[in-house]
Amino acid sequence: MRKVAVALGSNRYEIYVSSDLLAQAGRWLRTSGFSGKAVIITDPTVNNLYGEVLGQSLANEGFSVRTLLVPAGEEQKSLETAGRLYQELTDCGAERATPILALGGGVIGDLGGFVAATYMRGVPLVQVPTTLLSQVDSSIGGKVAVDHGQLKNKIGAFYQPELVIADTATLKTLPPEQLANGLAEVIKSAVIRDKEFFLFLEKNLDRVKSLDGEVLGEVVFRTAQIKAEVVAKDEKDAGLRNILNYGHTIGHAIESVSGFEMGHGQAVAIGMVAAARISNKMDLLDNDGRDRLKKIIQRAGLPTEVPDLEKEKVLQAMKHDKKTRQGKARFVLLHSIGSTLVTDGVSPALVEEVLSRHE
Numbered sequence: 001m002r003k004v005a006v007a008l009g010s011n012r013y014e015i016y017v018s019s020d021l022l023a024q025a026g027r028w029l030r031t032s033g034f035s036g037k038a039v040i041i042t043d044p045t046v047n048n049l050y051g052e053v054l055g056q057s058l059a060n061e062g063f064s065v066r067t068l069l070v071p072a073g074e075e076q077k078s079l080e081t082a083g084r085l086y087q088e089l090t091d092c093g094a095e096r097a098t099p100i101l102a103l104g105g106g107v108i109g110d111l112g113g114f115v116a117a118t119y120m121r122g123v124p125l126v127q128v129p130t131t132l133l134s135q136v137d138s139s140i141g142g143k144v145a146v147d148h149g150q151l152k153n154k155i156g157a158f159y160q161p162e163l164v165i166a167d168t169a170t171l172k173t174l175p176p177e178q179l180a181n182g183l184a185e186v187i188k189s190a191v192i193r194d195k196e197f198f199l200f201l202e203k204n205l206d207r208v209k210s211l212d213g214e215v216l217g218e219v220v221f222r223t224a225q226i227k228a229e230v231v232a233k234d235e236k237d238a239g240l241r242n243i244l245n246y247g248h249t250i251g252h253a254i255e256s257v258s259g260f261e262m263g264h265g266q267a268v269a270i271g272m273v274a275a276a277r278i279s280n281k282m283d284l285l286d287n288d289g290r291d292r293l294k295k296i297i298q299r300a301g302l303p304t305e306v307p308d309l310e311k312e313k314v315l316q317a318m319k320h321d322k323k324t325r326q327g328k329a330r331f332v333l334l335h336s337i338g339s340t341l342v343t344d345g346v347s348p349a350l351v352e353e354v355l356s357r358h359e
């Protein structure tokens with residue numbers, strides 16, 4: 001088993017990465033000093049696949065386990081669902097020391113994390129991510145949230161887990177579009193921080209797509225390492241953490257124009273290609289870097305262009321983004337593969353140009 005440390009002062013914790021870890025979760029919780037009740041929050045799909053092995057591992061160590069089910073889907077990341085979970089936690093006698101295990105993708109991680117952060121002012125949280133996106137991104141860094149009206153992810157907290165258990169064997173049951181969705185964040189992490197990892201992905205992408213266990217393990221480990229390093233240097237999102245938003249300025253606008261029908265990874269993929277074109281036009285990134293990024297995104301099964309009809313709406317959405325200052329959005333750009341800069345100095349005309357011309 002490989003471990004990534006997230007070094008956040010008093011909140012230091014570890015991400016365990018390997019295949020077949022679920023069966024050991026109970027032992028780790030017991031040796032960390034937990035006993036008595038444990039609550040699993042999950043959705044029915046994930047529960048059918050992995051609920052039993054996780055529950056059994058906890059029961060084997062003497063925990064009395066309750067599983068709280070939430071239907072799959074972003075719309076469950078709501079105050080209403082959180083309210084229902086508080087009630088169910090109360091009904092099953094969950095106490096201040098009762099750990100909550102969030103078993104599932106980013107929706108369950110964000111919602112379960114939000115509930116753990118707020119129930120009785122905070123109970124211990126263990127993230128057990130089962131999608132590629134949640135193993136490499138959402139379970140790391142402590143952002144927990146629900147959506148509320150137009151406020152996507154904006155009702156939340158920074159709340160770090162006790163432990164993250166990333167069992168890479170669970171990725172074998174992921175539908176291909178979910179794998180691609182997570183790959184967008186994997187490619188993003190390589191391109192902002194680690195040229196060598198980018199070369200690794202170019203070489204091994206087909207093995208990732210065929211769910212080769214060894215390569216998946218390496219991909220999750222290295223991407224988790226990059227995110228852990230960045231958040232450890234900037235826990236509360238005041239500076240360096242910005243670079244994790246590579247591809248997200250335009251990506252968020254696309255997501256919102258699509259009414260969140262398009263997956264986050266798909267939208268970010270288009271945003272990454274556009275940001276590489278902007279970087280190239282501003283004489284930062286060379287043609288080779290720009291073209292290689294586009295190529296690997298295509299190979300991952302991700303889109304690279306905004307659908308024609310949507311371009312005007314995407315530009316409008318960017319103007320209304322809260323992060324926009326005087327009509328200019330904050331962009332993360334590339335100097336080269338593995339190296340970034342953050343700037344407010346991208347003209348709206350250039351954004352329009354790269355969204356309109358495919359190259």
Ligand SMILES: NC(=O)c1ccc[n+]([C@@H]2O[C@H](COP(=O)([O-])OP(=O)(O)OC[C@H]3O[C@@H](n4cnc5c(N)ncnc54)[C@H](O)[C@@H]3O)[C@@H](O)[C@H]2O)c1
Nearest residue numbers: 045072105106107108130131133134137138143170173174
């Ligand atoms: N907190 C953060 O820092 C952060 C970062 C990025 C994204 N997010 C959030 O993450 C969410 C998206 O997460 P996601 O992409 O994991 O999607 P998701 O949580 O909606 O999961 C996608 C689907 O995959 C299914 N599933 C999960 N694991 C499976 C498995 N092993 N096998 C088969 N099916 C499985 C689920 O039932 C669900 O239907 C969004 O709400 C987003 O806002 C949070």
Ligand SMILES: [Zn+2]
Nearest residue numbers: 185248264268
């Ligand atoms: Zn993202």
